[in-house]
Amino acid sequence: MTTNGSTVQNHTITALVRDKPGVLNRVSSMFRRRGFNIVSLAVGHSEEPDLSRMTFVVEGDKRTIEQVNKHLHKLIDVIRVSEVSSDNVVSRELALIKIRATSETRSEIIQIVEIFNAKIAGVSPDHLIVEVTGDQDKIESLLGLVKRFGVMEVMRTGTIVMERWLGHLHDQQSGAKRRNWGEAASV
């Protein structure tokens, strides 16, 4: 399915789904069965009661991503699927990072944490727990910088996104680079 020389990239897809038992299983089973590659997945309640929103970061070329969208949409419990383009969107992830810290390195780590607008969420004699929020790039670069101190544990939530012009379920959306596959499917 992934040919044609098109480039493999990370794409962000959100899905509004019915909040019923087994929905996550249906979705993840579809990804597994069709061999789609999930980079991250975040799930939580949405603004509507009984509906959850899932954010996927999926790796693939254009054609694969189109198939991901369509197969997500095909699931009965999935109500709407949108692919969001990165320039139009607020994208955030939360990470907790446990970093080895001694009396010599502690202040240097704290400096880096400050530059990143991150927080010290926990302190103990031999480590610090750093809490950082941001897009994936920011978290990656913080991780890169503190690696040399010794990263003992990393916990990440996966990316969640929101489009800047704040689409609501029933809003008319216009102009934006949004692809709603429920409707695109009708071409």
Add this chain to the structure above:
Amino acid sequence: MGIRMNGSQLLCESLVREGVVEIFGLPGGAILPLYQTLPEYPQLRHILTRHEQGAAHAADGYARVTGKVGVCWATSGPGATNLITGIATAQMDSVPIVAVVGQVARASIGTDAFQETDTTGITLPITKHNTLVMDPAEIPQVVKEAFHIAGTGRPGPVVIDVPKDVQTEEVELPYDSFDEFYNALEIDLPGYKPNLKGHNSQIRKAVKLIDEAEQPVILAGHGIIFSGAYDELRELAEKAQIPVITTLLGISSFPDDHILCVGMPGMHGMAYASIAIEEADLLIALGMRFDDRITGKPSAFARKSKKIHIDIDPSEIGKNIEVDVPIVGDLKRVLTKLNPQVKETTHTDWLQRIEELKAEHPSHVIRDANQLLPQLIVKELSEVTGGDAVVVTGVGQHQMWAAQHFTYKYPCTFITSGGSGAMGYEVPGAMGVQVGVPDKAVWSVAGDGGFQMTMCELATIVENRLPVKFAIINNNVLGMVHQWQEFFYDKSYVATAYTANPDFVKLADAFGIKAMRVTDKVQVRGAIEEAMAHDGPVVIDFVVEEEERVYPMIKAGGTIEDLVEEPDFAPWEVAR
């Protein structure tokens, strides 16, 4: 006021409202409350199968031939797992069935209780949808939605898993009658809105391509049959004089004896059909999914042509083959809008070219031989019945011969497990078909291998007085696999010979079924006529050569260059 009912009654009442008449099934502990309720509903006819796989395949055959949703029941655990082959078959071929399965009581779920299986978990990837009902009050809603999901859009199987205590628990409904209650239920599926209409501007683009094409072909698939778009397909083909190629499951969507019919392409398709696809400048794919048995190597498939793809399932578009004009919609509706816009033309040269191809590559011609050729059996069957029969097959060589050599003149007369390729379909599938069309002749063209997988259903057939006729193409071998071993494994025939097949005549006799054995080609016609004259099921054991091959053949993943046509001699003649 109000009515009190238990879960089983709610389920039966709902099935009755959905127009269910026949149910194929087999009881067990976890579904007993439901079964014990059946006597209250004489309008539901239960057909007791010998195996749950039979129940699922029968529901599938019934659904394919009637266009209604087929229903099967099974108990939890092994009953549910025995359904799996049938459910997967229905999923692959988009057949609407609803399977109701018993489950252990709610409190026991997750404890590995006796005969507990995670039915919704197991069937999740092989169903269009499934539901575990934890509250009896939800049963009518679940049933209503199950039939809606199974039968609309791209059809498919739905499983309803019902714990035993949900079947027995009583609920009070604030209505005077169940009818009133059921009618008031609204389908609440915000994520399921099949697009049926087809986009007008896309249709216009398609019309333009059709008008401009010089060498167009139509590829007609199962979707034509589901949509009942026979007349619309024919109208399009005749108006613009476009040859029609039918996929395996598209066979009988267009009359084989029509001058524009070019037959089946692909792995074992007619050579001229496969070549026509390669030469075409426009493919009009209708309700088909570019299966690998048709495309071979996708990147080398029909490179010269533009492509229009009309299908009800958006996820099929662009899945295997990139297309120029996709249209999502129901074929009958889309073609009804498209046909009037298409220009009348003749394509004389192109049709002339197709005739040439047919003459140069006579794939449909059966060679002269003294032996009893399986192809000839199918051809005689076609002639004796005049095409006025429903042919059901198993999977293998006999299936391909049945696809190639029978002239299907009437809609929906060829029923076969295509996507799954499930051997064993030939007995219960034919049984379900016969239940669906009791007044039609139903012929099962069976493999000796597949027949033995599900022949227990002969008992069900007798019990229910179903006059199914079986033509066992008995080559004493798993023929198609044997053929692959010859072609691709240097004739290393491992585990394909059946050296101790039962005596099928005696076997049928044991079931109380009339049976005949045919070993010579002069007996074929007489045997078929005798079977047709018999008012009841018949088994004919056609003993044929083991070393007969299906031609043409394009190897898996191959291209038109890999096309192998029938040699002038049979392989077994060389072997001697």
